[in-house]
Amino acid sequence: MCAMLIASKYEEVHKPLLEELADIWMLRYVTGDVVRMEKRILHRLEWSLNLPTTYMFLSRWINIEQPDEETECMIYFFSELALTQHYLIRVCPSRVAASCVYAARCTLKKYPLWTKTLQQCTRYLEPQLLECTQILVDAHSLAPKCMINAVYEKYSLEEYRKVALHAAVELEQLPLPVW
Structure with a gap:
């Protein structure tokens, strides 16, 4: 009881x-x-009632970074797309969340792609996000043809700024980070 x-x-x-x-x-x-x-x-239970999720990290980082509405929708698009990628189960939620932010910034060509604020806040460097981001970007490019495309359809709606309709970015074509 x-x-x-x-x-x-x-x-x-x-x-x-x-x-x-x-x-x-x-x-x-x-x-x-x-x-x-x-x-x-x-x-x-040591007062621990749940495990951290990707959404928890995203909420915090979005609050800190305060992106424009389109970027925020794109971040959430990638976070929901991540739920469909079984490869990401082994990746910690904070890295998936950071990769969602990075993938969104890459797709929308928000330069710099990875800000000092995001680096300090997430504690991830750009190279640490590339593998996970590549999975997300690949999922984005395959989403229109995928049998399970509810996330793609949802984020193709006007209320989500039609962010899913952006062309999937190719990470190799982006400028290399300056260190």
Whole structure:
């Protein structure tokens, strides 16, 4: 019951009150018992209720970098496209997120492709992103012909600035980074 209470507090918009759950407990526990058990569970989990996701990193970096609307849509396009690429399962979410930002900047030709702010914020250098970015760029180029193209169709809509319709970039044709 306490695990369900924790989950509902974490996920639900309107979290249940302890008094509302008293009927489910059939008056076996008092509120203090429930709160103590909730604390024990959370302490055992070391208060870690989820793993970081690509989206969590992107939200933070977008907040710091504050890109224009088209770039932001392109970043989210690549992040959703990344979910369809099984090769990226082995890549840590922070690197996937940084690669999404890099792929978006490359596609839209936002120079410099990798800013000092992004480098400091993500702790990734440009060369560390190239392999993952290549997977994303390849997915973008194949997206129109892919059987599972819901992400492509979604980001081809006006409300997402039709970012999917941009030509997929070829990383080899971009200028080399200046170090």
